[in-house]
Amino acid sequence: MRRSLVTLMIGLSALPGGEVFAEGIADLGPPVTLTRTATFDVAGAGGSFRVLVAMPDAPPPPEGYRAIYALDAGWTFGTLLDQLALRGTVPPAGAPTLVIALGWPTDTLIDTSRRGPDLTGDNAAATLEVLTDVVIPRVEASLPVDPKHRMILGHSFGGAFALRAGLSRPDLFSHIAAGSPSIWTEPDWFLHEAVVPQGQQRLITLGALETPEAASASGEPADRVARLKTRDMAGRASAMADRLGITVTLLPGASHGGSLAPFLARAIESLWH
Numbered sequence: 001m002r003r004s005l006v007t008l009m010i011g012l013s014a015l016p017g018g019e020v021f022a023e024g025i026a027d028l029g030p031p032v033t034l035t036r037t038a039t040f041d042v043a044g045a046g047g048s049f050r051v052l053v054a055m056p057d058a059p060p061p062p063e064g065y066r067a068i069y070a071l072d073a074g075w076t077f078g079t080l081l082d083q084l085a086l087r088g089t090v091p092p093a094g095a096p097t098l099v100i101a102l103g104w105p106t107d108t109l110i111d112t113s114r115r116g117p118d119l120t121g122d123n124a125a126a127t128l129e130v131l132t133d134v135v136i137p138r139v140e141a142s143l144p145v146d147p148k149h150r151m152i153l154g155h156s157f158g159g160a161f162a163l164r165a166g167l168s169r170p171d172l173f174s175h176i177a178a179g180s181p182s183i184w185t186e187p188d189w190f191l192h193e194a195v196v197p198q199g200q201q202r203l204i205t206l207g208a209l210e211t212p213e214a215a216s217a218s219g220e221p222a223d224r225v226a227r228l229k230t231r232d233m234a235g236r237a238s239a240m241a242d243r244l245g246i247t248v249t250l251l252p253g254a255s256h257g258g259s260l261a262p263f264l265a266r267a268i269e270s271l272w273h
Contacts, residue, residue, distance in 0.1 A: 034081070041105055042134050045126035046114050050105045051135055052077050055143060056089045058096040064144035066097040066271055068151045069131065069173075071119060071158030073103025074110040075260060083265050095149070095272050100139055102131060119157040120185040128165050132172055151175035151271045155260050157182050159204075163190065163240070170197035175271050177203045179263030180210060180256055183240055184231035191239050203270045204241045205249045207259030210234055220255070 037054045052073050056065070070076040080099045087094050103109030104118075117123045139145075152173040154162035159181030166176035181204065183190045209215050211234040216225045228234075233256075234248075241248045251262045 040138070042130055042138075044118065044130050045123040046118050048105050049118075049127075049130060050103045050109060051139075052099075052101045052103065052109070053139060053143075054081055054099045056084070056096040056098070058090050060096060060144045061146075063148070064146040066095050066149035066151075067139075067145045068097060068099050068153050068177075068267070068271065069136070070099065070101040071154035071161055072110065072115070073101035074106075074108045076153070076155070076158075076264060077101040077103070077109070079261055079264050080268070083268055087268065094268075097268070097271065098139075098143060098145065100135065102127075102135065115157055119154070119161040120182060124161060124164070127161070128168065131165065132169055136172065147172075148174050149271055151177055151267065153177040153179075153264075153267050154181075155179035155263055156256065157185070160185055160190070164194075166200065166202070167194050167196065170200055173200070175201045175203075177263070177267035177270060179205045179267075180207060180233065180259055181237060181240065182231070182233075183236040184233070187236060191236065191243065194243070196243055196245075201270060202244050202246050203249065203267060204237055204244070204246065205251055205259060205263045205266055206234060206237045207254035207256055208250045208252050209255040210259070215255070218255075 034054065036057060037052065039050060039052050041048045041050050050073065054077070068080060070080060077099060080101070084094070084097055084099070089096050104111035104114055118127050150173055152162045152165045152175070154160070154177075156179070159178035160183060162176055162178045163181055163183075166173040209218050209220070210228060212225050212228045215228055237248050249266060251259045251266075254262060
């Protein structure tokens, strides 16, 4: 099998004086790379996407690898790989799992100007088509995947995208993992119009500090507490979970951003069991 290396890029230029730091770190040696990984770009409605793929250090089982298709590659790809490596991805502890993450062609793999439109705005339907009609066929033409264990995963805007993708294409996605989903971006669709198919495994998590009361008690800034009230993150997540016949998994002590890592850990467990 032909394999390539994906370079891990650190967005030092985004920091004050980042260009100087970047020059300094270059003097230390070559960039860090990961084995058993590949990257390619695909066209999207708002511009190109960058896709990162990582395969486990284990042969595929007869039914194929389990697979996680994740949004926001810059925030999810590396952490998912760490979580999988620490757990051990061979039976009986785990299952060999592919990670395929969709990001943007920037040094950090995140593009804040495109993220909203591409995941929850005008381009979201086109992004889903890119994933289902281009990315998945390309990956699975080379790597065998078990269709009974194919997860769509995202956090925040990505969580809303994962819910919409999974509910719209239950023929493709057997598992949905949505961390702190931004249901507030289109509450009528999520809470009233979306058709809820049968037979999927679904996970919704929420940081315990994402309720306005907990956020206020923990000392979160007033504007952050106000946004949590306006967007009703906790209430809408619970209502969505009720529609799906599940219970929201609360992540103790976690804020919105801080809930990402524990959410990814729970998502792996959901796919494995």
